[in-house]
Amino acid sequence: MKLLAPFALLAATMLTSTAFAAPNVVASIKPVHSLVAAVMAGVGEPTLIVKGSASPHTYALRPSDAGALESADIVFWTGHGMELFLADALSTLAGKATVVELADSPGITLLPLREGGAFEPHSDGDEAEHHDEPAHEGHEHGEGDMHFWLDPENAKLMVAQIATTLSEVDPENASAYQANAEAEQLKLDALEEELKATLAPIADKPFVVFHDAYQYFEARFGLSLAGSVTVTPDVAPGAARIDELKAKVATLGATCVFAEPNFEPTIISAITEGTEAKAGVLDPEGGGLTEGVDLYPELLRGLATSLVDCLKLVRTKSVPPPNLPLIGGGTWLVSYPPLCPKRDLTPPPHQGEAGWGYPTRNTATSTAP
Template structure:
């Protein structure tokens, strides 16, 4: 009888142990959704992809939960931009082995493509010196604009880097990973041309974006922003900045002002009130796009349509 109970206990503990290890049968863990889009395309059919930042949260002020730290520790591979963007991950990622992380902003091919950040405005009325915080609390106060996932060119280089790391970690899946990368590159090339066609007629139309996030996308497709309300979306723009923007709106230099799903500040409506300027929404994190092998293409197309619908006046 004892023998039977022992066997039963052993079987039960194995079942429980199996259940316990399942969640840590890890995945590719991406810091933010657009990086998850790229990773999901490469990892398709090989391993799952998860996104750390919940929908609706901002990469500018997120704090890791204990469950997030566990997910990072158990991941096959962690994909992030780097400490200037996701400062909240820096400590956890630094404890991971090098072969289990991809820091996109540090890739050799990406470094020459980095655009300088705009750190010139929004300092009025905050009462402390931001210079001491460089690279610590706010990625905008670093030297470069780190919204690199909005560059189709950098997205392709990111896909290659994720592919190469996964081949190192899972050499048995090389054929599938190679096929996934090839499919991503060809899909990206097609989508890039389509988006270029949609946006080409809008070159020269002036607009304001809510925060300084879209430079890579705008440069790639030749769009002409007049400026942004704020560098850091956590900080409301000062009175002088708003006056400058309102003057340009009244003088018809802009046809559109864009808010964001995470930040719908009343300040945008207030500044545009009484002018003929249209309001639109740009989503730099792809909140409405489901994670999947084609999601980065859907993200690019969606963003292009968000620009077009406001700038064209549909």
């Protein structure tokens, strides 16, 4: 009997660990992986397909990716409009897995692609290589803008869908998934409020992007995207196209022009050279960030920081506006061009808000000690 005790204990331990083992979970891109990792915290870790700075628009599956899909119990992806490389692989390699298209999460907001007028036809960087692929054409014309994770309200709905799926496949750990999801949604609420405060000072500043991937972020935080220009990341435009793009940037009144990390710096400088627009970089997928739970909030904070750094108020050395003395000296930060008519620079009593063309001391934009 004494000899059987260790074996009984070992069997019980193996049974317990098997019953509560985390499922094999695969996530397509970094933002999705980050949210899945948050929900799985303390239970298991998902496997990421598109690693590093690779783009889902041009990615090709590796043997290790195929192996991960074959052994997956759950696969989370945004949908047919984004990860083109997964469309066929999910049916051929992940046949036994529960596949979740997060674009179909209940309540999620999907916006149409913007084309015409200030917005040039949508491009994912190398569209010439994919003209004959129906799934990509669906992305451009039928399925809308698939960068929906850039709205933290959508991210909360994605978290809810992730937790529901994990709980259904792995009911033994359902309570942990639900608790993690609720905690993550509270963090996303706090992140949204933080970003509202960060972005408020530059909400009225017009900017142009090389890739119209940011309308969810723009809509959530009230930003002023003036338009987009279509530029291939690794192919320098010809002289005529550069002149055309410069003219468009000037016409749109853009303060900044934003490319993405995969664009050659020479292309960015060629388009902004000779214009009053500054150049910036936005990263909608977190290519330069380390994968994991913290990536999603770092991604959104990074977008906000890049926008503010390029669009921030112009520092001047002028004296304080009439009837609004600056105690203790220092300089004022004033919007340019002024937000109010030149003939009406003096605000009524107690009205020195930024809407009058200059901020009050309470806005913390003074450099006075």
